[in-house]
Amino acid sequence: MKRKTIIILSSILSLLFTNFLLAHNESSEPRFYRGEPDSSKTFLLNPVIITGTKYKISRNDVPVSISTIGSQTLQMTNAPTVPFVLTNEVPSLFVTQRSNSGFGIGTGSAGTISMRGISGSPNTGVLVLIDGRPDYMGIFGHPLPDAYSVDNVEAIEIIRGPASYLYGTNALGGAINIITKKLHEDGFKTKLSASLGSFNTQQYKLQHGWKNSNFDYFVTGKHYNTDGHRPYTSYRSQSSSAKFGYIINGNFQIAASGNVTEFKTFNPGTVTSPLINNWAEATRGGFNIDIDNTFEEISGALKIHGNFGEHKIFDGWLSTDKVIGLMIYQNIKLSAGNISTVGFDYKTYGGKAENTISRKDFGRHFITEYAPYVHTQQFIYDFVATAALRLENNSIFGSEIVPHFGLNYKIDESANIRGVVSKGFRSPTIREVYLFPAPTLTLKPERVWNYEVGFSKRFFHLLYADITVYQNEGSNLIRTEGVFPNLKLTNSGKFKHRGVEVELKSRITETLFLSANYSYLDPQNETFASPGNKLGAQVNYSMNDLSLNINGTYVSQLYGKDLRQQKLGDFIFVNSMVAYRLTGYLSASLAVENLLNKSYQLIYGYPMPHRNFTISLSTNF
Secondary structure (H helix, E strand, C coil): CHHHHHHHHHHHHHHHHHHHHCCCCHHHCCCCCCCCCCCHHHHHHCCEECCCCCCCEEHHHCCCEEEEECHHHHHCCCCCECHHHHHHHCCCEEECCCCCCCCCCCCCCCCCEEECCECCCCCCCEEEEECCEECCCCCCCCCCHHHCECCCEEEEEEEECCCHHHHCCCCCCEEEEEEECCCCCCEEEEEEEEEEEHHHEEEEEEEEEEECCCEEEEEEEEEEEECCCCCCCCEEEEEEEEEEEEECCCCEEEEEEEEEEEEEEECCECCCCECCCCEEEEEEEEEEEEEEEECCCEEEEEEEEEEEEEEEECCCEEEEEEEEEEEEEEEECCCCCEEEEEEEEEEEEEEEEEECCCCEEEEEEEEEEEEEEEEEEEEECCEEEEEEEEEEEECCCEEEEEEEEEEEEEEECCEEEEEEEEEEEECCCHHHHHHCCCCCCCCCCEEEEEEEEEEEEEECCCEEEEEEEEEEEEECCEEEEEECCEEEEEECCCEEEEEEEEEEEEECCCCEEEEEEEEEEECCCCCECCCCEEEEEEEEEEECCEEEEEEEEEEECEEEECCCEEEECCEEEEEEEEEEECCCCEEEEEEEECCCCCCCEEECCEECCCCEEEEEEEEEC
16 A cells, blocks of 8 residues: 555656646646536536536546536435435445435434445445535434435535545545535525425425625525325424625635534334334534635635534434534646645544433543645646645544545547546544444554546537446455444455446437436445446426426345345336426426336335325425
């Protein structure tokens, strides 16, 4: 590993030195984007993204594999939260579910996100970001899927593969960046909607925003409840969000945003071992305060962020946790054809926990992390070379060197080939080190090296195709061994995952958009929530007052446990939604989930609902 680090560090230093020696023509000059993508066609076939770097840039100039989910797809979904959207849209990404709503917390919960065979138990191997800031529970170190409402989301960008070079711990397998909504045109905009569906599912939503030349805001509120498709699968939640922005002048702007979700969910148990009144309640919230600067040659941001939560479970568990952090970075054009980013991240996270029934006090624990990093991108004729180095410092586990190197080659104006060598890591969480099932101070961080090559091509501005071949080689995955009460946590030996990913997107006409993705994965022994084959497809059609969405997913070689245990049957599920604008202000929609009425499971012993319906009315003004 030291040899790999030295090689990549040398590449970074070479790039930084080379950019001072090169003079490059202005046609390849990188620039800092100030606005939104020019059109929906551009966004769908060659979007401008920000998650793979710290500045907006064409996806074709980024060597890492990135999937994007735009507002058009999000508007035509019946999903209450973001994780319900991901499985169909992103190759090599899989999310476990046990019902049509609610993921839950604690033993038996759903919402495990697996990326290229890396997940964690609980889900600690894929990092979730909100507007670029890490969002996870301070004690358990994983995101809470029920906290990510779709209503305030403008777009989602997913890095498939390690993203620790920019975001640090927990981005071992990848990162999901949820970009929240803001208005881009002056004036007021309000949307009220109500829906009623199978299992007495009800949803009431408010979205409202306003913008003038310098100031904008956007707020949302939602109430959701359902009786569920099995006994003790009811779920209720209330969520709200707010985002404010102010342009100070042509170079500086400030933004503040926050969100809060409260929910109660039940774990019904498996069909062979049902549970009664196995409930969990949680409150999750978070905030960002951003000061952005944009000049001709430099851009950057100062971000103060945090999240907090309280969790109660029927067995007496009570915990409160928080994360407080600071992110600061500056993008600098050191020379023609170069953009370099210098940044520094700091955060402290943790909390306290107890069992109110057994009177056991788990104590108060916190971890502090800080990391300087550098990321540089050099345009050299038809090549784009990228290198990064991060030095992560953890108050318990010491330092972690995280390198990254990538290379793009533009074959012509419509095609390019890319390659990446990158390291990812995850530090053990407070739960693993101090709490249960067996406090273990000797655990080591999980690590993975990712090697991938990809090829993408646009055909006549109508079709975008991308194929990626990758191999992950890692070690120290944290596993639980033994039988209760004699459990212990250990670092596993080495592992190797390999796979192929394909993405296709086509804007056939202004009214018809098609997309498909396929992934093959050989996860070796890490088979939980990591299907060997997954195919997703989507059709979006809109004309005048009518909009139609049909999406489906086929899954095979899926297991409920590692080591190819608890095999789940192959399955296909199809969802659809049709929406019609009745008047200038009033619209109606009908959504059908599991359109083919198939029997299937995403978690062993938890059958998913059969065909179910939702009707909605909404007004826009």
